[in-house]
Each structure stands twice: as structure tokens, then as C-alpha cells.
Amino acid sequence: MPPEGEHEIEVRLDELLERRGMTLSRLAELVGVTLVNLSVLKNGRARAIRFSTLTKLCEVLDCQPGDLLTYRPPER
Amino acid sequence: MATETKAIKPGLVRLVNLLFLLSLVALVLRLGFAVQNVGPGFLTCVDTRDALAPIQPLFPGVTNSGGRLCDASPDLEQQFLLLVHRIAVPAFTCAVLWFLARWLRTASKGPFDQQVPVVMRGLGRLLTVGGVVAPLVQYLSAAYLIRTMTSFYDWRHLTTFGVVPFEFRESFSFTLVLVGLVMIAFAKIMRAGVEMRKDLEGTV
Structure with missing residues (x-):
């Protein structure tokens, strides 16, 4: 178990935005989440992350949760 | 967040701070008065409410009138007992107000500050334990003081004449102890709330 607050989940929002040619602020607008929270x-x-x-x-990025979040095992 | 910081009005914090300072000044004055009156020629008196009126004999230099048992030449032990008798409850009051002021100051940073339930639990414990101990100390010091003034001393007699009950009864408040217990229980609930809030932080 990683210490509390630490995790091995990678958010691949950058890649998805790049592929779709969308900016973070536009995504924030479409999703209805603040730009600050989306940056976080x-x-x-x-x-x-809330369901x-x-x-x-x-919905907006037309993807599956697995495309957005991936588990990256820690390097040993 | 803005509503959180306004949950505790600054006026209330200032009022409790002022009450604490007043109680501290009263306590210091009591202490100062007691220390100033140390030495031969000063009377050491304890209120007996006439409960010891028929009791004889008294030790030399001790008078029993007007519901007060007085020693004209008190020794250090008697003066110490009188001091403890006089400051037990005011010191407790002062400590409660200090804790209350600290609690409000902490809560004014935000009701979900981690220290809020900790200080609240401390205040609850103080009320529960101090609410019993302070009157008990006040009574015991009076009882021991009486013991130094009359050879006719027996715990059973003191109980019979009502000296034991009135000292304790007048200062002891069951409600205060209950409030302390409620605060301890509520602090536990608040602590769970603070933990839940912490879990939500960083949630997108």
C-alpha cells in the first residue's frame, strides 16, 4: 500500500487533449469543472475523482475511463 | 471558505478573551491578597455557616462566631489551606475560559481545522474532571482547615453538621459535568467530520 495521499495512477489528460486539439480551458468549459480543478x-x-x-x-473527450486513467506500477 | 471564517464572529472571540482576562485578574488579585495577608496578626477564617456552632473545644486563638471559625495566629499550613480553598474554583473558571477562548480562536480559522475537535475534547475533559475536582479541593481544604482549629474534629461529625455537604454542594454542578461529557462526545463526531472533509480535499 502506498502512503496515504500517494498513488500510482497516471492521468493522461494531456495526450487526450493533444489528440483532439482541445485546450484545457475549453475542456473545463465543456465539462463544467473549474480550470483550477482540471489543472490539479x-x-x-x-x-x-468523482464518477x-x-x-x-x-463524454466530451469521447473516450473510456481507461484511456484517461492508467495504473503505473512503481519502479523497483 | 468565506462563510467558514465568518462562522465564529470576532466579537464573540473578543468577549470570551475579555472574560478570561477578567477572571485571570480576579485570580491574581485573590492570590495577591492572600499572600499580602500572610503573617502573624492576620486572621485565617473559614465559613462554617454555624454548622460548628456547638462545637467545643477550639484550639487557643480560635474563635467561632457568626458562622465563621477564625484563627488569630495562623501557621503556614493554615494559610496555604485557606489559599487553596479560595482559589480552587476561580482557578478552574479561569482555566475553562482560557480553553474556551482557545477553542473559539481555533474555530475562527475554520470549523474544519484539525485542532478544533482536539481543543474541544480538552475543554470537555476539563469541564468533566475539573467540575468534580475543583469543588472537591475547595471542600477538602476547608475541612482540613477546620481540623487545624478544633480538637473536636471527626469526619462523621462534619458530615452530620452539614459542613461537608454545603462546601461541595454549592460549588459542584452536575450540569457542568454533563456539558463536559457532551463536549467530549461531540468532539469525537467533529473529528470524524474533519477526517471526512480531509478525504474530500483534492477531489475533482
């Missing part, structure tokens, strides 16, 4: 998510500083936010992100 993009930079991997979010501790949790409702994930649903909207998947």
Missing part, C-alpha cells in the same frame, strides 16, 4: 487533475495532484466528473470527461 492534469498534473496528477488530485486525490480523487460524475469522469462521466463528463469521457
Whole structure:
């Protein structure tokens, strides 16, 4: 178990935005989440994500949750 | 966030701070008065409410009138007992107000500050334990003081004449102890709330 607050989940929002040619602020607008919160998510500083936010992100970006979030095992 | 910081009005914090300072001044004055009156020629008196009126004999230099047992030449032990008797409850009051002021100051930073339930639990413990201990100390010091003034001393007699009950009864408040217990329980609930809030932080 990683220490509390730490995790091995990678948010691949950058890649998805790049592929779709969308800016973060436009995504924030479409999803209805503040730009600050979306930046927190993009930079991997979010501790949790609501299913409702994930649903909207998947709707707007036309992707699956697995495309957005991936598990990256720690290097040993 | 703005509503959180306004949850505790600054006026209330200032009022409790003022009450604490007043109680501290009163306590210091009591202490100062007691220390100033140390030495031969000063009376050391304890209120007995006439409960010891029929009691004889008294030790030399001790008078029993007007519901007060007084020693004209008190020794250091008697003066110490009188001091403890006089400051036990005011010191407790002062400590409660200090804790209350600290609690409000902490809560004014935000009701979900981690220190809020900690200080609240401390205040609850103080009320619960101090609410019993302070009156008990006040009574015991009076009882021991009486013991130094009369050879006719027996715990059973003191109980019979009502000296034991009135000292304790007048200062002890069951409600205060209950409030302390409620605060301890509520602090536990608040702590759970603070933890839940912490879990939500960083949620997108």
C-alpha cells in the first residue's frame, strides 16, 4: 500500500487533449469543472475523482475511463 | 471558505478573551491578597455557616462566631489551606475560559481545522474532571482547615453538621459535568467530520 495521499495512477489528460486539439480551458468549459480543478487533475495532484466528473470527461473527450486513467506500477 | 471564517464572529472571540482576562485578574488579585495577608496578626477564617456552632473545644486563638471559625495566629499550613480553598474554583473558571477562548480562536480559522475537535475534547475533559475536582479541593481544604482549629474534629461529625455537604454542594454542578461529557462526545463526531472533509480535499 502506498502512503496515504500517494498513488500510482497516471492521468493522461494531456495526450487526450493533444489528440483532439482541445485546450484545457475549453475542456473545463465543456465539462463544467473549474480550470483550477482540471489543472490539479492534469498534473496528477488530485486525490480523487468523482464518477460524475469522469462521466463528463469521457463524454466530451469521447473516450473510456481507461484511456484517461492508467495504473503505473512503481519502479523497483 | 468565506462563510467558514465568518462562522465564529470576532466579537464573540473578543468577549470570551475579555472574560478570561477578567477572571485571570480576579485570580491574581485573590492570590495577591492572600499572600499580602500572610503573617502573624492576620486572621485565617473559614465559613462554617454555624454548622460548628456547638462545637467545643477550639484550639487557643480560635474563635467561632457568626458562622465563621477564625484563627488569630495562623501557621503556614493554615494559610496555604485557606489559599487553596479560595482559589480552587476561580482557578478552574479561569482555566475553562482560557480553553474556551482557545477553542473559539481555533474555530475562527475554520470549523474544519484539525485542532478544533482536539481543543474541544480538552475543554470537555476539563469541564468533566475539573467540575468534580475543583469543588472537591475547595471542600477538602476547608475541612482540613477546620481540623487545624478544633480538637473536636471527626469526619462523621462534619458530615452530620452539614459542613461537608454545603462546601461541595454549592460549588459542584452536575450540569457542568454533563456539558463536559457532551463536549467530549461531540468532539469525537467533529473529528470524524474533519477526517471526512480531509478525504474530500483534492477531489475533482
